Amino acid sequence: MKQKLSIIKIGGNVLExxxxxxxxxxxxxxxxxxxxxxxxxxxxxxxxxxxxGIESKMTNGRRITDAESLKxxxxxxxxxxxxxxxxxxxxxxNNAIGLSGADGNTIQAHKRPVNEIDFGFVGDIDGxxxxxIDIMVQAKLTPVFCAISHDGEGQLLNTNADTIASELAIGMxxxxxxxxxxxxxxxxxxxxxxxxxxVIKHIDTIGFNDLMGQKIITDGMxxxxxxxxxxxxxxVGKVCIxxxxxxxxxxxxxxTVTL
Amino acid sequence: MKQKLSIIKIGGNVLExxxxxxxxxxxxxxxxxxxxxxxxxxxxxxxxxxxxGIESKMTNGRRITDAESLKxxxxxxxxxxxxxxxxxxxxxxNNAIGLSGADGNTIQAHKRPVNEIDFGFVGDIDGxxxxxIDIMVQAKLTPVFCAISHDGEGQLLNTNADTIASELAIGMxxxxxxxxxxxxxxxxxxxxxxxxxxVIKHIDTIGFNDLMGQKIITDGMxxxxxxxxxxxxxxVGKVCIxxxxxxxxxxxxxxTVTL
Numbered sequence: 001m002k003q004k005l006s007i008i009k010i011g012g013n014v015l016e017x018x019x020x021x022x023x024x025x026x027x028x029x030x031x032x033x034x035x036x037x038x039x040x041x042x043x044x045x046x047x048x049x050x051x052x053g054i055e056s057k058m059t060n061g062r063r064i065t066d067a068e069s070l071k072x073x074x075x076x077x078x079x080x081x082x083x084x085x086x087x088x089x090x091x092x093x094n095n096a097i098g099l100s101g102a103d104g105n106t107i108q109a110h111k112r113p114v115n116e117i118d119f120g121f122v123g124d125i126d127g128x129x130x131x132x133i134d135i136m137v138q139a140k141l142t143p144v145f146c147a148i149s150h151d152g153e154g155q156l157l158n159t160n161a162d163t164i165a166s167e168l169a170i171g172m173x174x175x176x177x178x179x180x181x182x183x184x185x186x187x188x189x190x191x192x193x194x195x196x197x198x199v200i201k202h203i204d205t206i207g208f209n210d211l212m213g214q215k216i217i218t219d220g221m222x223x224x225x226x227x228x229x230x231x232x233x234x235x236v237g238k239v240c241i242x243x244x245x246x247x248x249x250x251x252x253x254x255x256t257v258t259l
Numbered sequence: 260m261k262q263k264l265s266i267i268k269i270g271g272n273v274l275e276x277x278x279x280x281x282x283x284x285x286x287x288x289x290x291x292x293x294x295x296x297x298x299x300x301x302x303x304x305x306x307x308x309x310x311x312g313i314e315s316k317m318t319n320g321r322r323i324t325d326a327e328s329l330k331x332x333x334x335x336x337x338x339x340x341x342x343x344x345x346x347x348x349x350x351x352x353n354n355a356i357g358l359s360g361a362d363g364n365t366i367q368a369h370k371r372p373v374n375e376i377d378f379g380f381v382g383d384i385d386g387x388x389x390x391x392i393d394i395m396v397q398a399k400l401t402p403v404f405c406a407i408s409h410d411g412e413g414q415l416l417n418t419n420a421d422t423i424a425s426e427l428a429i430g431m432x433x434x435x436x437x438x439x440x441x442x443x444x445x446x447x448x449x450x451x452x453x454x455x456x457x458v459i460k461h462i463d464t465i466g467f468n469d470l471m472g473q474k475i476i477t478d479g480m481x482x483x484x485x486x487x488x489x490x491x492x493x494x495v496g497k498v499c500i501x502x503x504x505x506x507x508x509x510x511x512x513x514x515t516v517t518l
Contacts, residue, residue, distance in 0.1 A: 079338020154350035
């Protein structure tokens with residue numbers, strides 16, 4: 001039987017609230033199985049960029065990562081956020097190790113080709129160095145990934161943290177029994193967007209199609225759900241969506257996604 | 260016979276000049292033995308701090324690391340500088356992994372006690388996690404350390420890069436045949452400070468006392484040399500001081516320090 005490995009992604013709003021972050025890290029550190037943390041840090045980067053007078057560029061409502069923005073992202077995601085999370089996890093008795101995808105060549109990517117939009121220094125993932133991540137996990141380390149990959153030719157690339165989490169889970173699934181957790185501000189996928197407690201506890205492929213048909217899953221949740229099903233189709237055992245309390249042993253109010 | 264391990268520290272002025280940095284990294288990546296890189300990044304941090312309107316505080320001519328300065332250092336050393344060096348080394352075929360002392364609990368320290376001066380968030384090193392660093396080296400990784408340690412209670416600490424390099428060399432010497440390289444702007448310890456080519460090729464304990472007596476080694480070079488002898492007394496095999504060309508196979512113009 002394969003060893004368990006949980007891959008947990010936390011969103012920017014958890015990072016911005018120190019009390020929530022500490023609570024999350026407490027829950028995370030108490031997980032008994034091997035685990036990997038993935039974080040972004042969007043709003044903190046936007047704040048620093050504005051303090052430095054760097055404009056956040058958007059095209060058709062989508063963020064562009066120019067050279068100056070990439071510097072800010074590297075400072076905030078790779079430096080400030082990542083190293084502070086690692087130090088906090090160390091204090092909680094977890095031997096955390098902070099990584100970008102360049103470190104140990106753990107996340108290989110290429111710069112997104114320019115089609116209608118030039119997204120700048122944004123990476124699309126090609127592969128995961130599962131062999132090295134396995135060495136770390138077996139050495140009882142807890143990898144903490146920031147949302148940065150690299151192209152192997154010296155270029156760092158801003159990369160979607162949800163995708164990093166799902167690709168890590170997919171890439172580790174031949175070695176481990178993986179569970180992918182998306183931890184965000186809601187308690188799960190909601191039946192009624194106005195009611196925070198109307199969590200749909202289980203969604204499978206058929207249910208997902210129904211929920212799309214009923215327009216209950218739309219907009220921002222749609223790509224997240226598609227990411228979940230992509231991971232499940234690529235041998236990830238289970239995907240869970242919920243808020244920071246999802247990792248507590250007695251928690252049962254979150255959404256579990258299976259095929 | 261122990262395996263060779265070189266620990267190389269580069270100074271801030273190498274980091275600030277992209278051409279020099281690339282040349283250094285080329286020489287570094289061609290070293291055949293296992294190796295560890297240590298970098299600071301002082302002036303880049305000062306520049307960012309000034310852009311953010313954060314005052315660089317000094318007391319009796321010595322820098323104080325307050326909470327805001329520590330944030331800047333964590334962003335620049337741990338993020339921007341560290342991750343870009345790692346990405347460049349990856350492009351040169353070296354499987355580099357960027358680390359602060361919090362990552363993998365690799366450098367354990369305590370906040371310097373307040374005596375006459377309160378240096379703020381500055382760390383004095385207690386120990387090195389040689390077991391984990393050994394696992395990395397055996398996995399053919401090249402650790403790249405920034406000048407940050409931690410106290411194990413969640414606090415990151417600004418730590419002198421020369422000291423990190425010597426403590427790493429000392430800590431690894433029971434496992435490896437270590438050489439410590441201090442790479443800075445001069446070709447070595449100079450007989451005549453006005454003549455850049457007047458490199459003293461070898462200094463031992465007796466020679467060091469003579470050079471101090473003759474006031475040839477003074478000021479900034481004195482603590483560096485004391486660091487060297489401290490490392491040698493703690494079983495580091497050899498210490499070399501020179502500029503970026505020191506790592507070339509045909510280089511012979513640098514200072515070697517032995518007991």
